[in-house]
Amino acid sequence: MSDTTRLSLLEAARVVARRDFRAILFSRAFFFFLLGPLFPLVIGGLAGGIGGQVQREAVTNMVALSMSAEDNAAMQAARDTLAPQLGYVLPQFIPDTSGEPPAQVLKRDRASFAAVVSGTIEAPVVTAPESQIERWSGPVGLIAATARGSSPNTFPAVAADPVATSTAEARTDRIRTAQAGQLLLFLLMMLLAGMVLSNLVEEKANKVIEVLAAAIPMDAVFLGKLFAMLGVSFVGIAVWATFGGAAALLLGNQLPQLPEPALGWSAFIALGIAYFAMGYLLLGSLFLTIGGMAATVREVQTLSMPVTMMQLLVFFLAASSITRPGSPLELTAAIFPLSSPFAMLARAAQSDAIWPHLLALGWQAVCVILFIRFGALLFKRRVMKSGKAGRAGKERIGATKIA
Amino acid sequence: MTARMLTETGTMTRPEIGLTVPLAIEARGLVKRFDDTLAVDGVDISVPEGAIYGILGPNGAGKTTTLRMLLGIIDPDEGVRRVFGNDRPHEVAKLIGYLPEERGLYPAMKCDEAIAFLGALRGLPLEEGKARGRELLERHGMGHAVDRQIRQLSKGMAQTVQLLGTLVHRPKLVVFDEPFSGLDAINQGKLEVMIRELARDGTTVIFSTHVIHHAERLCDEVAIIAGGKVPYAGSVDVARDRIPAQVRLETRAESGEWRSALPDDARHDVKAGGGHFWYFPVPDSGIEALLERLIDGKAGILSLSVERAGLHDAFVEIAGEAAARALEQDALESVR
DSSP states (O other): OOSSSSOOHHHHHHHHHHHHHHHHHTSHHHHHHHTTTHHHHHHHHHTHHHHHHHHHHHSOOEEEEOSOHHHHHHHHHHHHHHHHHHGGGSOEEEEOOSOOOHHHHHHOTTTOOSEEEEEOSSSEEEEEOHHHHHHHHHHHHHHHHHHHTOOTTOOOOOEEEEOSOOHHHHHHHHHHHHHHHHHHHHHHHHHHHHHHHHHHHHHHHHTOHHHHHHHSOHHHHHHHHHHHHHHHHHHHHHHHHHHHHHHHHHHGGGSOOOOOOTTOHHHHHHHHHHHHHHHHHHHHHHHHHHHHHOSSHHHHHHHHHHHHHHHHHHHHHHHHTTTSTTSHHHHHHHHSTTTHHHHHHHHHHHOOOOHHHHHHHHHHHHHHHHHHHHHHHHHHHHSOOSOHHHHTTOOOSSOEEOO | OOOOOOOSSSEEEETTTTEEEEEEEEEEEEEEEETTEEEEEEEEEEEETTOEEEEEOOTTSSHHHHHHHHHTSSOOSEEEEEETTBSSGGGGGGGEEEEOSSOOOOTTSBHHHHHHHHHHHTTOOHHHHHHHHHHHHHHTTOGGGTTSBGGGSOHHHHHHHHHHHHHTTOOSEEEEESTTTTOOHHHHHHHHHHHHHHHHTTOEEEEEESOHHHHHHHOSEEEEEETTEEEEEEEHHHHHHTSOOEEEEEESOSSSGGGGGSOTTOEEEEOTTSOEEEEEEOOTTOHHHHHHHHHHTTOOEEEEEEEOOOHHHHHHHHHOHHHHHHHHHHHHHHHO
């Protein structure tokens, strides 16, 4: 035994973490955790509607108009005439007066145009990647014909000017990566937070919690439990990665390919792990606070329901902000602690700036510490109200009721 | 309410032995409220190092809450406490062992692992804890159960394992919350022996109980607690001496000249065989003077004894009849 009269916070947390880690690793709960990746397949199907919606929004319908000023105005007027009948299939025209070649306009970072229409209303030219040329040639021809005032039977020939890719297409692809990352993060976190909650409830049922609380600070108990579960999750991820790697080797190109994120795969994965850890620690500390306050499983369910619902809302907030980088909604999602890991992971897929991630990770770490401290404080204030007699609701002998 | 001050030196003077002794625990004006209930209301306690100290009171009196505040499991709303001179009990956690009222261990752990884990929480390296755990289990007749899981043990055996886990790191202060509850008479006896051994080795033992006999047999000092207040804290002997010793007199005659030697309110019982019993406090003039007057008055003394008040009488005197009845009721329930 060392000379000091107490364990440090980290030493105490390590004692709890070591016990929990071993206990969970050899439990049925871990087996179910390993089955976790099967859930995304099921839930992914169910969530397809939401994903599809985001995806449709993600494939922008903004098309730059690079004709003469008169032709631009005529095209816009014709589009507005057709809009009540054709609505969604028509492009949103944004006049481009930069004078840059259409291929350059498409590569501009901020523009995110699906295509550029140049030439004249008699001979429009659509510059876009192949898939977008196919998508926009028809509507552009119809709008040009309407602008010319010709009958719907005589369409001008729309010339195609294919380019390899556009900013919009790259962004759309990266949104797929961001969505996949967010969904994986969300499912993992929910699974783990649920496990850490039941772990604490079990602890209370075993009546070990008072022994822990007497020996070490509650902060250390919470920290130990959170890190034990985090360690367990990393073991699980390693198992999945092994199976995933084996599947990749066996199936090769038959596996669906995700587009490369803006920061590159290495940085994206590293950030993904960091955001997963932070997101889990945030949600886990919240669930631990609930578990600490609840006396029965029923109470836990009642108390955790609002948090689960809130977490779903937070996830949807982060998911829906994917298509609006830099918007107030996306900034809110990036700052609000519980949605921050999701929103920032989506950013990592779409933007190559690294400093916002360092800032966000620092902010999330501060929030983790605050959440744990608050949870421990609440535990001390609201739990351990009295001995066996008090909990059983027995009349206190002479205990004073405060008016 | 203003918090009362702790002693500057963390010591107390024991006039009976003419020494100043260091305090293991010192608390002043502890107050704890839970919602609209005042659970503990201004508790003062001083536990000398090496003493066996009892907190005696009925269920719901505030014993567990007081112990939890002393150990830092919960913080008092008002008041101050100091354990081995430290006002943050967790700072001296390695010096303390605690057995809560509601015993609890991880069911999947083996006995030696459970003991080692409890030791590790108090800073004892795991391997050393395991080795000491095996040794303790052997010494307490549970060597056969070293590799058994807690879930495979009887309730009594599991309690013993937790008790050993409380002591494995060799603490200087051991706190037991209702340690005798749930134990059969044999194990209660073993625990009493263990508590005495701990005190003999210089360990301070503080325990809560609602059974007067345990406190009376074991404790050097007690705190009597009722309704969240401590109306008495100090030596068991001093508590007993608050009530004058009682004379128990048996006479052949019922009346006579000698009757004037007895106080007017002396309690009178008639024995089935014809003898008369009289109960009254020892008079200020003393036993010898009383005896002379009884003999001179021809009382026909059959027997006379002077009985010192027990802790139960002291409890009734200090905490009141209602608290004493509640205490008896709790003791009866714990036996059932």
